[in-house]
Amino acid sequence: MHLPFTPNHILLISACYPPSAALQTAGPEYRPNSQELSRLTYYATNRPGKAHKVGSELEKRVRVDSRKAQAGNIRARASLLITLYIFKTLATECRRDIALLSPSLIVSVNVTLSALQGDLEVAARAVSVFTAWTAYTDGHLIGADRDVTQNYMACLEGFARMGSIKLPDHEVQNRTRLVGIAALMAAVNSEALFHPSTHFKPQVSVIMHALLTTVLEVEVTTLEHEAVVMKEHPSSPYLDEFRTRPTIERRAASIHLHIDGDTGPSPSDVANASLRALSSLLGHSNGTQAASVMVAAFETFDDTGGWEKADHCRWFAAKAAEWTQYQYRFAIPSRLVESLAEGQDTPQPTFRHNTLAMMITTVFTSPTPLVNLSTSDIISNLIGLILRRVTINPDDPLLPALVACIASLGTHVYYADQIQDLAAELISRLVLVETNGIPGDGKTNRERGRVQAVRCLLAGLLGLIHAADTHETPKDGTQDNEATHAGTSATLPSVDPISRDVHLRPSRRTRVSPETWQDTLTLLCDTEYPIRADYSVALVSYLQNEIPKLGHYVGDDGVKRRPLEEGPSRQTDTMQAMVYGDSTTKLLNALHAYLYALATSSTLGLHSGSPGPTPERSFTSNVSGEKDGLASRDSPQSRDRRSATLTSRSRKTSVIMHVLQQAPSQLTLPVSVSATLSDYGNLLGVIQAVQEHIPVRGLLTGVPMLLALERAVESEGASSQHIFQAIKEVVLRAWITIGRVWQCPEVVEAAEKALSANPSTSQLPEIPRWQPGALDEPKEPIPVPPGSTDAVQLPDFNGADFVRLLATTSNVQETTGLDESSLLRRMLASWTAESAYREAVEGKSAYDTLRGDGLSPLIKVAPTLMNIDNMSLQSLARSTRGVGVTDLREALEGRSSVSNPNLANKAPSISTLDHPSTLAHGEQFHKLAPTRSRPQRSKLAGPGEVRDVLNKFGIGKQTGNSLLKSPFPTQKPQQRAAPVTPPYTA
Template identity: 60%
Template sequence: MHIPFTPNHIQLISACYPPSAALLTSGPEYAPNSQELSRLTYYAANRPEKINKLGSELEKRVKADCRKAASGNTRARASLLITLAIFKALATECRRDMPLLSPSLLSSVNVALSSLSADLEIAARAATVFTTWTTYTDGLIIGVDLKVTDDYMSCLRHFARLGHIEHNDHETRNRTRLIGLAALVGAVNSEALYKPSAQFQPQVSIIMRALLIPLLQVDVLGEIKEQPNSPILDEFRSRPTLERRAASIHVHIDGDQGPTSGDVANTALRATSSLLGHTRGLQASLVLQAALDTLDERDGWSQIEHCRWLAEKAAEWTQYQYRYGIPTRLVECLAESQDAPQPTRRHSTLAAMITAVFTSPTPLVNLSTSDIIASLISVTLRRITVSPDDSLLPALVECISSLGTHVYYADQIQDLAEDLIRRLVIVEASGIPGAGKANREKARIQAVRCLLAGLLGLIHAADMHDAGKDADDEGKTVGTSPTLPTPAERMSHDGPGQGHIRPSRRTKVGPEIWQDTLSLLCDSEYAVRADYAMALVAYVENEIPKFADKVDADGVRRPRPLAEGPTQKSNTLNAMLYGDSTTRFLNALHACVYALSTSPKLGLRSSSSPPSPDRTSPAQGDDSSARAGDATSDSVTTERRSMTHPSRSRRTSLVLRMLRDAPARISVSSRVAADLSDFGNILAVLTTVHEQLPVRSLLTGIPMLVALNRAASVADSCDPLTAAAVRAIKELVARAWLVVAKVWDCPAVAEIAEKALSALPSSSSLPSLPDWQFGSLQPPQHPIPLPDGVQLDTPLPDIDADAILEALSSSQNVQEATGLGQHDLLRRLGTDWSPDSAYKDSIETKSRMDSLSGDGLSPLIKVAPALMHAENLSMQSLARSGRGVGVTDLREALEGRSSMSNPNLAGRVPSISTLDHTSSVYPGADQFAKLTPQRSRPQRAKPRPGEVREVLNKLGIGKQNGLGNVKSSFPALQKTQPRNPPTITPPYTT
């Protein structure tokens, strides 16, 4: 009934409702009168100043109807549904003026959900209104208007609760969840989530709780669709506001087949995909953090496969340039709980998620691999400090190894390997800081094994996808496979989960980097020696640069006239005489092999640390070694700090001390620390070296074999254990000669070795190297001791080394490969050899070729000790006097003062006026009027000590005469003078 003096906007609203008697019969649509609704929306759209009044009136009606409907009034319920439909129509037609309608709209939705959230029809109508608002809002009002922000966050919490509600009736539960998730899909694609940056994290925390729980409650592999993305959602935020269309949310019709858990999960998955696809930078990490918090609340860490799948999809759905935030945040979460006394499911699942992301085919550009590996190494060492037998260590090794799957620049694997090796050698010598005295040595052993396994797995992972690629594999779509491969399938060549199809064009890990680890071959613990022997074999087979030094498929080294001309032979000879990185590596390798075969004690022993307790085994009657157990402050520093030169010098001295303990001849009463398994490992290493690097191994390894054979020449009346070690050495040398004979096709050498091998007394043969599984931490290997029943009634047969050297030097293959004649070869192969001299050759950095042409030092090397406060004493020694010339001296010379404390700058610098200098700012300054040049002293042709010219000359900068051996490192200063030079020249030129 029309009431006089009723405001026009109230009359328009009231006309939209059917008569009171017809409210109950207006269902099931409960829609307002269409003609009157059109008048209302036309009025609001053309008079924006009335929108606030319209919204306030509708809000009053919603609050009144909710109060009555909660008491069971069915007419009020019908009126509430119609009012919500009016709100949707106004929001659609007044989208340009959405901020004016937002306060009353969000308040009405919040009131309806707070009062009648159990009514699915009202919840669906409220969700429709909310989705309409999220579609057309610009989001700027959130965070500015506190009342609107509170109502909006309350609405999100209501819909999130509906999205993961629990109910005994599965059909009702799924219907309710779909309504809540549909509203959250609108929020995920709304500007209200992304524009107010301060409100992003609170919103995401609410939304992810509702999106993640349905995913954890279904079989991910069976029910979730492979393609969750919707073209409409993908293009939603890119469309202009006026062209968007808001979705309508309806309750499932009774009688039809209800929605399944898979339908609910797919809706949640679609929202999660859209959320990650729209995030930028730090937002992706916040989304992942919200998901991890939900896993904490719901105890979802036990569902490892779901979590792995979720981590892979999170990286895949995030925008290309921001994907690095996913694994980075996972590693940070793992590092935050690294001090836990016992590993939990959270630790193991996080490690599995990290491995899943790194082994997935999704590219992760901008990933800071160096920071990632530093964090993983820190976590690994910390867990070992807590307990050397920590159950999380194998998973951490897999994480480190899987990082090699993503290679984005040529030197990446080499840089990561260098980081691992740096930590490896520090732990080897100094142990782990923080480990208790009882577990100090055990922690050191476990840390070395973990880092070594991670190093080898990292290198192997970089190449495991390069071999055996079919044409069908190249056509795979990245990131669409719904299967979750097992870790064994991911880290193998033939597993169905290999997936990673990017070729690797990386730089190989150089021998100068790997050389620092060779002392592990002589570690005091057999488990470390065995693991390193397997790693060394794998490195020489697959990683070390071989250049043209190769054998044929049958293991024979044959000459290649086209590829090996005089230039190649000359390069080979120069590499042998003056040394290259591979030759130096082999020198150090053979020195360590000799020490392992003959030394009575193994391991690096520091005089500053007390020896460890004696460890007696059947194969070793006396002390195994004295190990360095205490961690010193100058050896273990920050995560990214490189090993300083004093530490390297200390390490070199420790290695040389260990090598000097290796006897030139085994005495009758001496013991050998190596086990029978060690000799088998040595044979595997020597076999690989001679087969993979035949020329260099021939020139560096043959003198070692001769020296090792000489060391095993002992009398027949020796201790049984010594006799067993001597017999093992004899067999090792004979079998090594057989390998050399096969490689160089020398039947005479093979005949001599076979004769000596058959004359040895029968005993246990040398064991073979066990199998190695890349990318995983294997159980520690146990040694096979030397047999204790060996008795020498007669001296063991000696191998005729002179005859072997004669046969090798006369071999045509050897002469053609090395470019040396028989006499030169015989002299080279028969040279005196010792392990300490070989190791010194391996660390020699200055070749004799450089000494033939002056000091061979570049200007930058000369300047480096003065300009950088380096601790490299060897570099500082390159200065011509006790103190180098530095920046301070140059500054004082420019100011006209000489350094009285520097003998290099003794003398006084003449006082020179700068009035006659051309301006360095204005090239044409000589065209302007200037004062008459004045000098306090006549100019000297020859610079005196302390002048700028003299200082620059001492730094290697400036014009050099033609007789000097050093050229300036700044080419700009060596250009020829212009045709019209300035009248006055600077004082540092002649």
């Protein structure tokens, strides 16, 4: 019975409840009177101002009933369930005014969870109320209203505890988790999560902890199965379109408890619910939000020990990239790399570091495309991390995983020059580490760190290039099982680069250019054998699969021939590139120079022989040592001037030239060579790769080097030395390879006969095997046996005879386009390592000159411009720019002939009083270089020069010599203005 003057809303609310005596029998539905509930919702809907009062009254009932139900009062529990049902109905019917009900509703849910979280039926009813509210709220109260925000976060934490609860009864545990995850799913698809940007991270941290707990507890195979099921049978399609639907059209999800007697929910069901929530969360997130989701996942792994479950973490990383929106996927690997870099100073790597590195590799090797990814930033961070870890510990166990990360960047090629750019970044850092080293605690540790850093970058470079080819989609639409499924693992597929049966699919990307790769050739002569061995592997792989092979193809009979290209001009251009040289020829010239130095030099490396000085000081000492050796040919002034203008690259070139100059033209006893027997095996492998894969250029650049090596071991009485025998074996086996490539059996037979003269001659060691994207253990060299050998020595042979046999071979003449005399002149030419390197580093080549690349752009268009009056080729050659206002100002000031040689009236004279070339090497390059001097003129110019400039502008009378035609018609003489008189001559 109600008291008089009871407010109407209280009367309406009270009428919804059954009589007190009937509350115990209201189950199992626990619903209010439907007719009275309709009156209440009609009242609240038509009187929005009363919604707050209705909510406050229901909140009071919830507080009282929760406290009594917690103490065991059955009627209070029944009344609480009915009150929560009324709240859900009001939230659904009063969706337009949901903000007025929000404070009371959120408080009621929080109070209920705090008091009766263990009562699954009450918790489920509270979740249904929360789900209805999340479906219709716009989220504006979160962050704006402190009380609502605090109660909302408390509700999320309560549901998260339910979603990750652990109970002895697994069936009850799974039921409770499903109820909690259902509430979290509602929060994930609500505007309350995404609207307040400042409260996104706190909410995600709470949600991710509950969702990932289940993910980490089931097997990866179960997760994969549930992901497939989720993809094939999406649940609640309205959730996917939730954020695009108007509020009036939305409907809240229904929360149902498990029915007693049925089979209880399994861990797979709970995992399925968690995965759906994760997928929805990432699918609705932008780039910044996706990064916050990953940070929350990392925090969960820290708290639960999830880093030790590397397979689960890798699977989650791959799915996170897949579930994130296409344009925001870049945030996943970027956040992974940033998190890995945050712990770069840790003395010892932890599970977190290793797992993060594997997650990065998994994301990059997955088939999921990653657009908008800054690969240059990624590789810069990874390179910096490698160098930092090497500085701390050269034998850091995290290094192989970091190398795999770099290699995996080549899996997806998003633009043509991507691999070229990444390789250039790697090579630039590689050269820097090679010359300057890395900081360390001691001299020995610094050198070990330098060796390990170079090896890591080399392995990453090789894996990067290999991955770019292996993962390329075939153009013909065929599927390769290894390449198709390679993205599901954290390792790159293996391939044997030494095998001649290797076949990598052609890629549409830009190949790493020879100019870029040429900077790495100095590693062939590094002081440390592990670097030389690893670089030999990388170099052979580059020659086999990466270097441009212009004009080469393999015929049906296995012979390398020219392709039949369209048009004779294309064939001519191809042959000029092969015979007269291009960037590949320059690379081969430098390569053969280094190979010769490796085979014959007593000291190797750009650093001093002792490990005492730091890399920087060693480099400087070499430079100064070279200058001291040339002191008699250079004055102190020229040395100081040249050292001030030398760049780092030219300094390195100077040091290299000094090393090559020291390479002996003939080995004499007692012989002292730094190369090991393994080095000669690697050297042979490189030579064979050149001759097999770049036969035309390899023949023209490699044969002179082989003849020079042959001459180097012609010393009398030294044929019994093991080093001489090793070099002879290298040369003979190289000739066998050349003979087989060019189908010249006479050369093969003669070389095999000379090689078989000593049956006990052992095979040289082969180039080491390698695994793409992996950092192997440092290779140990096989030293050259000391002293002399007692076995039958290899007989002397004449390489010139092999050259004559090749020159008469029709296959060689047809392919190169040269006759016998031209071939003999090219291959029997005098060769030194210094001259070969100079041809490799000089700015212009004969091929460039033939193509006309060194001429002025105006000369190229001369035939088109010849119809212009008095436009001679000589004037075109002198004119490299137009005439502007600056020329007129300088003419008025008398400085025109200084800044613009085209305006000078006298031909320049030749003067020898100038500085020597900064790239000078050798005695012939340290003479005074003739340069053109400017004619001396008076400070003030006469009217004629000014008039000449004005005529070039088209002002005044046209003489026909001007490069610029006046845009106005020539005026009649009587209409001309008075002659221009400079003001300073008036």
